[in-house]
Amino acid sequence: MAHLAHYREAHPLPFVITHWINLVAMILLIISGFNIHFPFWAAFEGIARGIHMFFAFVLVLNCIVRVILSFFVKSAPTGGTRRTDTDIKSWLPQTDNRHQAGAWVKYYLFLKKDHPLSAKLGVPQKLSYLLIPPLILIMAYTGLCLWGPTMNAPPFAAGLNLVGGAMMMRIIHYFLMYVFICFMFIHVYLANVEGTAPTKLMFFRREHGGLVYDPDKHAIIGEDELDEKH
């Protein structure tokens, strides 16, 4: 068994909730968005637009709440430990990851055999998660440029002018949906390809034994056989 132990401290309850909200909102936005693009399911169209706008605001609020909470809630800075620190630190560069970006890329390209040591979020993972809040905001902006009640407001009219009108804005909004879909493909793939333990922890708070890592020594210091004891 090669992975680190999975403790709840890695994903405190507030973040499990924001992640759930994120997932539900995103799925509903994608389904309703597809239907807005082309009404495959005619009877759903009217509702789809309502759902789309409602969950658009849910998604944006949830994202803001998640970012603000990261300054107040403590979480484990690495896997394999119950020690915690302010969550925002695990979004910023961490000592555990220093000089490890190349190692991660090589690992995923099968050019490196052993698993890189890292913080809770590895370098590519951290970068891709960091991309999510700005992406959500851009998505909201492009969406509001297309929404009747806001499209003529100066900040949105300026954006429409910049990209070449509502048709181009629609296409950008549509392409951005695929950016989210691609992110989700990669995210879900990477979260589960080495086992479903991370997902069970993220969604259901189920802990799992494994190696113990010390966030100050930046090294593995033992193993916790949580499973046997439960």
Place this chain on the structure above:
Amino acid sequence: MEREAIVSEFYEKLDSRGVTRRDFMKLCGAVAAAAGIAHITATDVAYALEQSVIGAKEGNLYPVIWMEGASCTGCTESFAQIETPDPATVVLELISLNYSETLGAGAGWSFEEAREQTIAAGNYIFIYEGAVLEKWEGQALRVANEPGIEHVTHTAAKANAVVALGSCAVNGGWMAAYPNPAGAIGVQQCLKKHGIETPVVNVPGCPANPEWLEAVLVDVLFLQQLPDLNAEGKPSLLFTQTIHDNCQRRGHFENGEFVYQFGTREEALGYCLYPLGCRGPQTKANCGITRWNNRRSWCVESGGPCIGCTTANPANSNENWVETNTPFLKRHRDLRVGDFRLSPTTIALSVTGLLAAALVIHGFGMKITGRMNGGADFEKVRKWDKRHPDRSIGCYDLSDEECAALEAEAGVAAPAKPVGRTTAAKTGTGTATKTGTTGTTGTRTRAKTAGQDGADAAKKADEESKGGKA
């Protein structure tokens, strides 16, 4: 008393054209509605008309020059199709159309002379229909020994206002569609380039609805003001809401009742044309209110999805309605990639499909390398640390006791067996080289000692891990 006489004189004029007083009031109401000016009533319009025709101090009709640029003359045709008596005709006959290639009776030298005289006298409106062509040094549309572009600049310079009539005049329209061989642009852009500051009123449409022009003329001629313009220099009341906002099929849209194919039962039922590419939701014009052909019908009412013919950004000739909206029956425009035209869906699905395929292949790689069950074994030492032992990030050489203490402190159960730790630690040669980073471990600071030990340990660990894998 005096006014009375004037009015009857005016009605006599109307009478001679078969327009009764009642007809007149009716069409004044229509003019007010077409102008979209809510606070103006039919009576106001009637009064303004009467005043301007015979009550005006100067006594002359407002001079108008209507010039054709690179156009199909469709906007003029559209205007001319209007039946009498109706607002358009009356307005037309209340202006002095001093120059119009299509509607004017004159021709040749005397006709051009009339234009020159009008320009020299000043105080006129300049209606320009069609695109301005920039290629060939602006020589295209050369008439009366004057290059096309100079016709525009020289006529616009002294005008009270320019009405850019139709999408071509607003930003090049279909004349400017890819590859735009003649370098078509709109009037506003042309005047800006030549530093001419005459205000431009943009009235897009292919063709422009005659009632929109009439609304502008009512404002200019009778109310002595330009209509309120939006950010694109288009009359706000006509071009700020979308077609979709005022569409009579909107109820079907909300109900989810759509036409997916022409010739179907849904089409016969008059359902919403959205799946057939209707551009109503992103096209700004009040067609559903003004309607067309003496208010008989309009595109969507007659069963044609809106093709967004009023989409025209006066500052950008690439954002013309043809580029923006073709293919008309698809929800999105096509994008041009080199010489190819690709739909956004094709591009997006290809990229997403490639990614999905890459992940599947990657997944096989993960399976073959045995990483599916928990991933590969962790590296014993970070590669960088191995190379820079003196600045090593991790402490890989802790004793079992130290580890147990750290684990206890972290609230993690003491290890059943100390696996996973580096062999380097077991050799016991190294000493820790790092200071705690998080506050909780601040007390466990240890002196930084010889980097060489660490290096030896790291090297050994590296060799061992390599040996193990080989």
